[in-house]
Amino acid sequence: MKNENRGQIRIIEAFLAVLIIFSSFAISANLTVTQTVTNHDNLASTGLLALVKLDSDGSLGKYIEDRDWAALRDALNLILPAGIAFNLTVYDGQMQQVNTDVISNCGFSSEDIAFVEYVCASQGSNFHCYMIHLYLAVAA
Amino acid sequence: MKKCKRKFRANSSGQLLIVAALTIAIIISSTTIYVYELCRETNSTESYPISDIILALKQSTKNAMISSLANISKGGEKTVLEANLDNLSQTFRNLHQLGMYSLSFTALNDSQYDSGTCLSWNTNGSGVSSAYANFTLKFQRMTANIAVDYAVNITTTVAINGSYTRLEGEEKLVNLTCRVFNEDKPALAKNITLFYENLGNWVPVNSSNSLSTVDYGNGTYLLSFIVSTSSNVQVSAHVYDLRYVFVQANTTCYEA
Numbered sequence: 320m321k322n323e324n325r326g327q328i329r330i331i332e333a334f335l336a337v338l339i340i341f342s343s344f345a346i347s348a349n350l351t352v353t354q355t356v357t358n359h360d361n362l363a364s365t366g367l368l369a370l371v372k373l374d375s376d377g378s379l380g381k382y383i384e385d386r387d388w389a390a391l392r393d394a395l396n397l398i399l400p401a402g403i404a405f406n407l408t409v410y411d412g413q414m415q416q417v418n419t420d421v422i423s424n425c426g427f428s429s430e431d432i433a434f435v436e437y438v439c440a441s442q443g444s445n446f447h448c449y450m451i452h453l454y455l456a457v458a459a
Numbered sequence: 460m461k462k463c464k465r466k467f468r469a470n471s472s473g474q475l476l477i478v479a480a481l482t483i484a485i486i487i488s489s490t491t492i493y494v495y496e497l498c499r500e501t502n503s504t505e506s507y508p509i510s511d512i513i514l515a516l517k518q519s520t521k522n523a524m525i526s527s528l529a530n531i532s533k534g535g536e537k538t539v540l541e542a543n544l545d546n547l548s549q550t551f552r553n554l555h556q557l558g559m560y561s562l563s564f565t566a567l568n569d570s571q572y573d574s575g576t577c578l579s580w581n582t583n584g585s586g587v588s589s590a591y592a593n594f595t596l597k598f599q600r601m602t603a604n605i606a607v608d609y610a611v612n613i614t615t616t617v618a619i620n621g622s623y624t625r626l627e628g629e630e631k632l633v634n635l636t637c638r639v640f641n642e643d644k645p646a647l648a649k650n651i652t653l654f655y656e657n658l659g660n661w662v663p664v665n666s667s668n669s670l671s672t673v674d675y676g677n678g679t680y681l682l683s684f685i686v687s688t689s690s691n692v693q694v695s696a697h698v699y700d701l702r703y704v705f706v707q708a709n710t711t712c713y714e715a
Contacts, residue, residue: 326476333477337484344488364511371515377702380522412550436556437515438547440522442702444529446543448519448550 362403362433366455369398370437380441383409383449388420396424404458409439410450417449425458432456513596513607516551516560520594523547524613525702528576528590532615532705537574540566540590558600567591586698586708589614615704616640619696621682622715629687633712637680637696645678649699655686656693 373379373394382391395405407422435453440446527540541564548562566575572591580586590613598605621635633655639648651672653664664670664684673681686692692712699705 329474330476330480333480337480340484341487344491364508367511367515371511371518374518374522377522377525412546414553434556436554438519438550438554440519440526440547442522442525442529444526444533444535444703446523446526446530446539446546448523448546450550450553 362431362455362457363435365400365403366405366433366435366453367437369395370435370439370451370453373398374437374439377442379439379451380443380447380449383417383439384441384443384447386417386419388418388422392422392424395422399455402458404456406454408452410452412448412450414450427454427456509598509603509605512598516562516596517609517611519547519551520544520562520564521611521613524590524592524611525704528588528613528615529703529705531576531590532578532588537576540575540592544592558598560599561597563595563597565593567593580707580709582709582711584619584708584710586617586696586706587614588704588706612642613702613704614640614642615646615698615700615702615706616643617696617698617706617708619694619708619710621694621710621712623686623692623712624715626685629689630685631688631692632683632685633692633694634715635682635684635694635696635712637682637698639678639680639698639700641700641702647676647678647701648680649701649703651680651682652697653682653684654695654697655684655688656695657686657688661695 370379378394379391382388382394391407395407399405404425404427405423406427407418409417409422411417433455435451435455437451437453439449439451441449523543523546524540527543530539530543531537544562544564544566548564551560551562554560566572568574571577571579572589575590575592577587577589577591579589591610593610594608596607596609598607616639618638618640619635621633623631623633626632635653637648637651639646653670654661655664656662664686668684668686670682670684675681691714693709694712695707695709697705697707
């Protein structure tokens with residue numbers, strides 16, 4: 320009787336083990352998805368709203384018109400929350416890069432990088448349109 | 460020998476099932492991870508709400524309107540507004556991050572506005588430089604097609620009023636109050652230049668006229684200066700707001 324039941328008990332054990340492994344994977348995967356998406360959404364949204372805020376009084380367009388990349392970097396550093404790494408590139412209407420200096424506060428070490436695309440119309444009397452690509456990541 | 464084989468089969472049948480079960484577990488787990496990765500990629504492309512995108516695009520149209528009004532108020536052609544908005548619309552078509560965008564517009568034409576602009580610089584103490592256009596922003600993405608209608612009105616208004624007190628001879632001390640508004644809200648001026656009329660010519664007011672300016676910081680400026688004229692003092696204020704929109708207002712100052 321004991322010998323006959325040994326195999327069945329092993330099968331039950333195996334199924335229990337499979338159940339535990341599977342459920343732990345399922346739960347942990349869901350937790351990770353929620354956290355990652357929340358962080359990613361916040362990062363992109365924060366970046367976009369930072370650009371809108373900077374553009375609301377025409378500062379963003381003025382920095383670009385004046386080719387004042389250091390001031391633009393400082394302004395972004397101030398307006399973005401601490402601990403966010405960024406890298407910004409400015410393109411003109413023909414998608415030619417405008418900024419001659421790197422507009423970034425530090426290197427990216429995170430795998431989770433958010434991307435923001437923004438159209439900046441200058442407020443000056445000579446109208447120019449620029450395309451801005453902003454990459455954001457949580458600084459290590 | 461047969462007994463031994465049977466025993467081996469009985470012993471190893473459970474182990475085989477265990478291996479099979481573990482294999483299934485690995486397959487299920489890897490499928491879960493794969494689905495999770497796919498979900499993450501899908502979510503990362505829809506990274507912020509549509510309301511944020513619309514806010515950003517509205518900001519760009521507003522800036523384009525400001526730029527056009529700044530140009531036109533300084534003597535530019537009225538066609539500049541439509542040309543700039545066409546340019547902006549073309550740039551919007553190059554945006555592909557979260558979908559396809561198309562911007563159409565209609566510049567306002569009525570009794571006050573011509574091709575979306577209105578420059579009303581009167582002699583009654585008020586001056587208005589304004590631009591107005593209606594927009595339709597169409598936004599197409601995999602999950603939804605959205606059309607948003609909105610209007611952008613950029614208006615810089617200047618209101619001046621003042622009086623003078625007699626000094627010696629024909630000298631008069633003019634006190635002028637100048638108020639600047641952006642979209643009916645008090646706004647700061649970048650530069651105010653005053654002129655007064657003398658023998659049919661407009662003469663700039665400068666330090667030789669003992670010009671003094673008090674900036675109240677809320678869009679109200681008190682300007683005082685001394686002029687020599689025989690009649691009431693006609694004053695013209697030329698104002699640039701912080702957006703470089705030009706507006707002019709004329710008034711006549713009478714004795715207080």
